[in-house]
Amino acid sequence: MFQTKVKSEVLKEVVDIVGTLVDEAKFSVGKEGIALKAVDPAHVAMVDLSLDKGAFEEYKADECELGIDIDKLKEVLKLARAGDIIGIKHDEEKNKLILNVGNITRRMSLVDTAGLSDPKVPNLDLPAKISIKVDELKQGIRASESVSDHLALISSPDGFEMFSEGDTDSVNLKLSKDLLEKLDCKEKVRSLFPLDYFSNIVKVISTPTTVTLSLGSDYPVKLEFNFADEKGSVTYLLAPRIESE
């Protein structure tokens, strides 16, 4: 059994967060909320999302797994205005998801969960931790985009830096410790990332929130933030590109 009502804004955040990496995803429904783990087709990035039942207007569920086509959710969300409540119900007999927006009913086929991956989130010990306003990350990405398709994230005890280098030009965003929300870093670390992936991940963070980055040297970056009034939490992992120098 799965029968809920949820604000369109909350569902839209889930869809944006997941949809930047995959087209289809396996939602694990439980009594206390839903959870989802997914890895992108190139195995470069991973998302781990959980949304507490408190984020829903109504929530009745037994444990089950639902394979959902993210684009179809987007189509339904386009029909909703701000403040609209979306009804979601699992028709177990026909194995369809029934969505309601206003006077509209969409009956949606589900994706076979057997074909959907269930990635293990690796346990990483990353030495540096930076809490930063998402708008700063977005500005650093925007600056890098015209210079290179890679981006180095660098942390030191003094501050945080985003650095991109092209054939002729380079660009960096430097934030000293006092411009960060929090900085926990004992020695300098640096990893290089594909800019498009990092950009796509950061772009989906719509609210002016704080993001926590965990960083090492030539290690993946972990990017964590909350959404839906702290009722939802997200962790992205993005693999580094090893610098050849």
Add this chain to the structure above:
Amino acid sequence: MFQTKVKSEVLKEVVDIVGTLVDEAKFSVGKEGIALKAVDPAHVAMVDLSLDKGAFEEYKADECELGIDIDKLKEVLKLARAGDIIGIKHDEEKNKLILNVGNITRRMSLVDTAGLSDPKVPNLDLPAKISIKVDELKQGIRASESVSDHLALISSPDGFEMFSEGDTDSVNLKLSKDLLEKLDCKEKVRSLFPLDYFSNIVKVISTPTTVTLSLGSDYPVKLEFNFADEKGSVTYLLAPRIESE
């Protein structure tokens, strides 16, 4: 003789209503106003428009026929700001239309009316009549677009429904009698229409007005509404697609 002044907003509505079906049209000018009938090149939809001389700021005309390239009218309208008055005058000697917007004068060649069709509007006896807010129709169309390229319009004594069915998903908009402006329907009727045509027709209705649909089973739909402060009236007819089941 044809010499008028008209608010750009009114001319824009005429251009949108006609332009969704044809690129060129024969305007029948009379002493009491103008009228126009046109059928789209694929003979799927027809429009029948009339605009009373009261919709114009100034109107002096003898009976004549003017073949007009609708795209050229659009170009002139792009030069007008809200509230601008557009002068339109027929230069009979050179057979040109002279349009004025502010300090700009456009001299426009006319299209030979001999090549323009003059369709007969068929007399249809359609058993169901539904008056509905145009915004509801637009919402139903939006919902259908992601599912199918056809749309069934269904009326019953209880209400009105728009239904689309694709290979895996279906969507419907259901409005019970009390959500409609008016419903005059004794028994259930249903016809299927090409979604793109129905969408293009409904999209041109810019004001938040009420539309009257007349419907039968496997019959054309008639779509009527007024514009220009009730001084203009429009009837669209759209041919059904016969369902093969």
Add this chain to the structure above:
Amino acid sequence: MFQTKVKSEVLKEVVDIVGTLVDEAKFSVGKEGIALKAVDPAHVAMVDLSLDKGAFEEYKADECELGIDIDKLKEVLKLARAGDIIGIKHDEEKNKLILNVGNITRRMSLVDTAGLSDPKVPNLDLPAKISIKVDELKQGIRASESVSDHLALISSPDGFEMFSEGDTDSVNLKLSKDLLEKLDCKEKVRSLFPLDYFSNIVKVISTPTTVTLSLGSDYPVKLEFNFADEKGSVTYLLAPRIESE
């Protein structure tokens, strides 16, 4: 030495004015301000710009020449918000331009000035002079665009006219003397210009300013205006197309 701070709005105007004709340009830096002359690759139009040091927030400079890729300046400007101050500094040792916006630093390679032209501005004696609001020019261009790819500029002792003629249609914008800011014209003159060039030049004039046109018969048009609170001045020259009749 070249070290300045400038409002992003002022730099944006310079970039728009120059960038409509060339991708790279040689900026002549002096103690009292900067200057620039450039001709487009097809040698149809020329720009002559000067910006007084008073237009800068800070200005320290010795005489030098800087070859700048205009697109790179555009990229930096995209990072600035309204009111942002942009720092510009020449790193002579590495021959790079260092730009600062907020916490972002862009190190930009310079273009070899040897490859950049240094056009001579011809001394023209043009008999007619018209001062006109730039919005009127823009409206005349918009009207012409749907009719032809040429535009005649016509001045007479009575007023100013923009005229375009296509195969079937023609359009003109007529402004009598009292609708112009100033008119100094003893006899009728007329020259024909490529509409795209004239349009691209007029489009970059962002502020609702007055433009002075100098005009002859089958002669280039000179287009002059000020920007940056009268601290910057621009002259465009555009070659005529000789009418074949």
